[in-house]
Amino acid sequence: MLIDKNTLQKYDVAGPRYTSYPTAPQWSDEVTAQTYASVLKAFGQNDKTLSLYIHVPFCEQLCYFCACNKVIRAREEKVGDEFLEHLFTEMGLVAGFIGRRKLIRQLHWGGGTPTFLSEEQSEKLFTRIRSLFDIDFNEEIAIEIDPRTVTQNKLKVLRGLGFNRISMGVQDFDAKVQDDINRIQPYEQVAQVHRWCRDLNFKSVNYDLIYGLPYQTRETFKKTVDLVIGLRPDRIALYSFAYVPWLSKPQNKFNLQAIALHDEKLDIFIQSRENLLDHGYQAIAMDHFALTTDDMAKAFNQGLLYRNFMGYTLKPADEYLGLGPSAIGFLEKTYVQNVKVLPDYYDSLSKGRLPVERGKQLSPDDQVRQWVINSLMCGFKVDKGVFFDTFGYEFEDYFDQEHRHIRDCIEDGLLCEDPRRITVTDLGKIFIRNVCMGFDHYLRQKDGHRRFSRTV
Ligand SMILES: C[S@@+](CC[C@H](N)C(=O)[O-])C[C@H]1O[C@@H](n2cnc3c(N)ncnc32)[C@H](O)[C@@H]1O
Ligand code: SF4
Known part of the structure; x- marks a missing residue:
């Protein structure tokens, strides 16, 4: 092209x-905990189904490019325990306002890194969800994993719980890029995790890649994409590097001269896109690619693709609910976002209040x-x-x-x-x-x- x-x-x-x-900059404190409570009550009066997102904010190490809402912590049982205690309070409040069991037709644990939680903690969280909601196990039950820290046993436990879709951060295989972004993750490590996922029969495996990172060139990124194609994930999200140093301070560490801009960055995208299309992937909307056998490609071809805070998605449910710090919901034509700062999230829930920060009721x-x-x-x-x-x-x-x-x-x-x-x-x-x-x-x-x- x-x-x-x-x-x-x-x-x-x-x-x-x-x-x-x-978009989020238009949201304000006009949506309060009280607004959210009435929205949840209204949702309880109808038969609409649910897409549930749970945000687990912890990561063990900071990737300098990262613009997600995350909290860096050493992996300790007590960090996850304290988090779950507050998350369960939030779940109890939300389910209480809804006032009846709702059907979850899409479940997604994102982050941060949800596999920061131990096997036992993950089981506890899943059990709590099932005690309050019904889950349709034929639909997407997805979790984001970090290939550097996930273990084979943890994947086995997640599969046993009913997760059928894995999404992992790959970003770039080039050693220099990995060093600069503070994310050392050799090819063999990703290949190993990929094999574990295949052995456990996860229905769909997604990789996140980012183009436009420091020290990436057309040549180096082509090697990354070639290696990815060799592993054959079902889906690939090829994100444009969001350079927002005013929001993500660690991005200030990057050498501006090393970041591909404008036409060079676009060339990297177009070259990668063509490479993926030549190797059996279908372009799904803006920045996603999928094998034609994957549900996302099928949904796209049938005009049934949707978009929410996680990017492109299949939409088997009517409304979205978000739990955890910074999580976003969209119910009854109202966006609701939780507070982003973890101590504020804990503080609000300790006082028995829904931790709402802002939102928008659609005109x-x-x-x-x-x-x-x-x-x-x-x-x-x-x-x-x-x-x-x-x-x-x-x-x-x-x-x-x-x-x-x-x-x-x-x-x-x-x-x-x-x-x-x-x-x-x-x-x-x-x-x-x-x-x-x-x-x-x-x-x-x-x-x-x-x-x-x-x-x-
Ligand atoms: C929550 S993380 C994925 C799971 C896990 N924490 C990991 O990194 O492996 C979500 C994805 O957001 C993307 N992302 C984060 N910061 C970004 C940025 N500044 N620009 C573009 N994509 C970004 C990365 O591709 C990352 O894999
Ligand atoms: S990219 Fe993933 S692992 Fe890295 S800091 Fe962001 S959320 Fe954490």
């Missing part, structure tokens, strides 16, 4: 990843724009007829002000339009965040672009 340098320059700006709309306009942005991010099109059926407005009338943006995208080869729909082109898929930004009401406001990583 040829990308014109002017197009690249024009669209290489800071922008959201649209794991939510409105009617937010709901319309959320729908359009989701359609673009997940299905790469907006069907004007379905839009009319859903909201009762003609697409052209509602988005009169966005007409100019749509025209620009068409002229730059990012979109095509016919009377029935707008469709994202292959080039537009790479710049999909930019396409969506034109529909984001809040970016029109002063300083709207400042708080995000770059889109490419």
Whole structure:
């Protein structure tokens, strides 16, 4: 695919990843513990099912690139015990407000590193979830693991509990890059964990890779991708390095000169994308790849892909619930985020309060724009007829002000339009965040672009 340098320059700006709309900077303390309690009660009145996310924030060592919400601790039983005690209080409060057993159709333990918990602690947590909710074991039950610290026995215990999907951080195999990001993880270690997962029959194994890390070049990253292809994970998330040193202070350690920017970074992405496509992977939306046998590829091909705080996902459930520090939920058209700082999370729960920090109740306009942005991010099109059926407005009338943006995208080869729909082109898929930004009401406001990583 040829990308014109002017197009690249024009669209290489800071922008959201649209794991939510409105995006997190628009959330505020208008959503309180009280709001959340009423949202949970309303959820208890209907038959909607649940996607449950549990955030375990601990890691044993800091990766300098990491922009996740994590807490570095030596692995000690008491750290996990103290955490579980508070998490169980939160679960009890939440289940109490819901007031009935709900069906979990997607379960995800993320972090940090959820396998920081011992085998016994993991069993205890799983048992507690089952005591309050029903779980559909035919759907995705996923956990994030760190291949440097997980053991074969722990994987065996997790499989026994019912986990069927593994996601592991691989990032990059190059020794110099690994040294610079403070994450030494040789190929053989990943290959070993991969074999354990296969022997235990996990249905899907995902690797996270990051392009744009310091000291990465086209050549070194090609070697990483070649090695990954050799191992054949079912899914690959190929993330663009989010360089946000104002949020993630350890990123300030990086030598700016060593970070690939702009067209070099894009070249690394395009080269990797082509390599994966040549080797049996299908491109799923923006930054995911999957073997055609994997459920994510099937969902994408059937137009059933969704997007939430974990990125792209299958959506077998109606509503999202997040537990643990910084976890996010979306229920009854309301985003709710827990406090991020661990002592604050503990403090709130010790006092028997839901640890809510902020959120957003969607206005009617937010709901319309959320729908359009989701359609673009997940299905790469907006069907004007379905839009009319859903909201009762003609697409052209509602988005009169966005007409100019749509025209620009068409002229730059990012979109095509016919009377029935707008469709994202292959080039537009790479710049999909930019396409969506034109529909984001809040970016029109002063300083709207400042708080995000770059889109490419
Ligand atoms: C919670 S971690 C994965 C599990 C485990 N902690 C590990 O690292 O192996 C989630 C993923 O987020 C991605 N990530 C973290 N910081 C990032 C950044 N600044 N830019 C892009 N991706 C990032 C990494 O690929 C990482 O594997
Ligand atoms: S990448 Fe994973 S292991 Fe590394 S600091 Fe982030 S969450 Fe922890």
